[in-house]
Amino acid sequence: GLYVFLYICAIVLVALILNQDIHAAEIPSSEKPKVLKLAHNLHQTHPVHLAFIAMRDKLNTLSEGRLKMKVYPAGQMGSSTEILQMLQIGALDMAKGSASDLETFESSFSLFNLPFLFEDEQHFDAVLNGEVGRTVMQKTRALGFFCMTSYVAGYRSFYAKKPIHTPADLKGMKVRVQVSPMNLEMVRLMGGSATSMSFGEVYTALQQGVVDVAENNESSWVETRHIEVTPYFSETRHLSLPDFLTVSTQSWNRLSPQEQIWLQEAADYSARLQRENWHKSTDEAREKALASGGKMITVDREAFRQSVTPLYEQFRSKDDQRELLEQTLLLKRA
Ligand code: GCU
Numbered sequence: 334g335l336y337v338f339l340y341i342c343a344i345v346l347v348a349l350i351l352n353q354d355i356h357a358a359e360i361p362s363s364e365k366p367k368v369l370k371l372a373h374n375l376h377q378t379h380p381v382h383l384a385f386i387a388m389r390d391k392l393n394t395l396s397e398g399r400l401k402m403k404v405y406p407a408g409q410m411g412s413s414t415e416i417l418q419m420l421q422i423g424a425l426d427m428a429k430g431s432a433s434d435l436e437t438f439e440s441s442f443s444l445f446n447l448p449f450l451f452e453d454e455q456h457f458d459a460v461l462n463g464e465v466g467r468t469v470m471q472k473t474r475a476l477g478f479f480c481m482t483s484y485v486a487g488y489r490s491f492y493a494k495k496p497i498h499t500p501a502d503l504k505g506m507k508v509r510v511q512v513s514p515m516n517l518e519m520v521r522l523m524g525g526s527a528t529s530m531s532f533g534e535v536y537t538a539l540q541q542g543v544v545d546v547a548e549n550n551e552s553s554w555v556e557t558r559h560i561e562v563t564p565y566f567s568e569t570r571h572l573s574l575p576d577f578l579t580v581s582t583q584s585w586n587r588l589s590p591q592e593q594i595w596l597q598e599a600a601d602y603s604a605r606l607q608r609e610n611w612h613k614s615t616d617e618a619r620e621k622a623l624a625s626g627g628k629m630i631t632v633d634r635e636a637f638r639q640s641v642t643p644l645y646e647q648f649r650s651k652d653d654q655r656e657l658l659e660q661t662l663l664l665k666r667a
Contacts, residue, residue, distance in 0.1 A: 367592070368401045369584065372410035372419075373429035374532045376556045380607060380614040381429065381484050381576055382406050388603035395595045400588075402427075402599075412531035414512055421477035423583035428478075431486070432574040433511035439473045444657050446515035447648060448571040449638045452665050457485075457573055459664040465657060470577065479585075480577040481597060482604040485611050487550040488570035492559065494545065496630040497567040500524045500640045508546040509535055515644070519571070523640045532557075539563050548572070551618035560627050567630040569637050578604075 371389075375382050382404070389402040410416050410425065413434040419425035430438075432445035444450075444465070451457040460466055461483055470480035491497050493506070503525035510516035512529045520527035528544055532553075538544045540562045547559060548571070554560050578600055588596065619629070649655045 364399075366399055366401045367588075368403055369426040369596070370403050370405065370410075371427035371429075371578075372405040372416045372425055374408040374413055374416075375406060375429070375553070377406050379552055379556045380610060381486075383610075384484060384603040384607035385429075385578075387606050388599045391602045392595060392599035395598060396592070400592050400595055408531070408533035412533060414531065417478070417579065420579060420581040420584075423477075423581055425581065426584040427481075427578060427580045429484075429576050430579050431511060431576050433513035433516055435473070435480075435577060435579075436513045436515060438476055439469075440651075441469045441472055441653065441657060443513070443515045443648070444469065444654070444661060445574040446513055446519070446572065447644065447658070448519050448641045449634075450661065451573050456665055460661050461575055463664065465660050465664070469657070473579070474582065477583070478579045478581050481580050481600045482578050484576040484578070484604055484607045486574060486576050487552070487611065487615050489548045489550055489572040489574070490566055490568045490570055491546050491548045492554055492563045492566045493547075494563055494565065496565045496628070497546070497569075497632065498630065499633045499636050503546070506545040507543070508548070509538060509544040510548065515648075516572075518644055518647070519641055522643055523637060535559060536562070551615050551622065555618040555621050555625075555627070560622055560625065564627050565630055566622065566627055567632050569632050569634060571637055571641075 371385055373382065373385065385402075385404045389404055392400055392402055411419070413428070413430055414437070416425055416428040417430050417434060417438060420428055432442045435442040436446060451460070466483065470483070473479055491503075491508070497503060500523045503520070503523050506525050508520045508525040508527050509530050510520055510527050512531065517527045517529060525546065530538060530544070535544075535547050536557060536559055539547055539559060547563065548569075549559070551566070554566060560566075580596075585593065623629070645658075648658060
């Protein structure tokens with residue numbers, strides 16, 4: 334009796350399992366949400382991270398949950414250079430790269446690494462959102478990824494344990510820059526000694542004196558807590574370089590035309606939102622800085638500007654770069 338009972342139980346169990354399998358197989362694969370992974374190196378309170386979160390939510394709404402995004406912040410997936418390389422081999426769908434990160438992949442991004450290039454924000458916007466920006470953003474296509482949109486990043490200034498007023502103050506100081514030949518040369522011309530390093534290593538490097546100075550916008554200085562170890566923010570405002578949202582060409586090609594439209598729409602939305610909020614987030618970062626012992630230092634900007642003029646000459650020596658620069662300068666008083 335017991336054996337018959339167990340036998341029946343076993344049959345019922347097998348039937349149940351099979352039935353479940355059949356059900357699972359019945360769900361069309363198109364109903365399963367696709368999940369795109371986006372990685373970047375900024376902290377979770379940084380305005381660019383918040384823009385990616387807005388993008389994720391927008392994409393979910395637009396696609397009614399069929400196309401999703403997962404955001405990996407704070408360098409969890411690797412440095413900027415590493416995640417851009419992952420895009421190339423299709424190991425990651427999306428990444429953030431600054432104009433400096435992208436320079437080593439495609440030299441035309443170095444346009445945005447020319448210090449004191451933009452007259453004002455209007456000029457910056459005209460370049461980035463116009464023909465010049467569009468050209469540069471598509472240039473990496475052959476490398477396996479391209480830029481879907483851009484985010485503003487304000488101005489970069491130097492910060493250290495003591496105030497910096499003139500280029501002479503940089504003498505003998507070790508300055509961290511991004512992984513960019515242009516940035517290295519910039520600091521060299523200003524009189525400092527430059528070291529390239531990924532963003533995630535900067536806090537410890539400043540703390541331990543591996544470098545004395547870093548340069549960034551207010552949000553990155555405050556949100557990544559660099560301010561704790563380097564409270565003097567000397568407002569050179571020497572660079573205004575955007576961040577770009579890059580997507581792997583392999584991932585993009587796997588999306589249906591409808592999904593591509595949703596993704597682009599969500600990206601554009603996040604960029605608009607981030608631009609609208611940028612000033613507010615910079616003001617908030619400055620307030621936070623002052624409240625926690627940060628000091629804003631006025632500098633001799635003209636002296637810094639003068640010191641980097643040879644960088645323009647070097648830049649002009651390549652035909653395609655000269656052309657980009659000329660187009661950029663034409664937009665000054667547009
Ligand atoms: C800024 C920029 C980042 C960049 C970082 C850096 O925060 O928005 O994209 O990675 O600077 O200095 O590395």
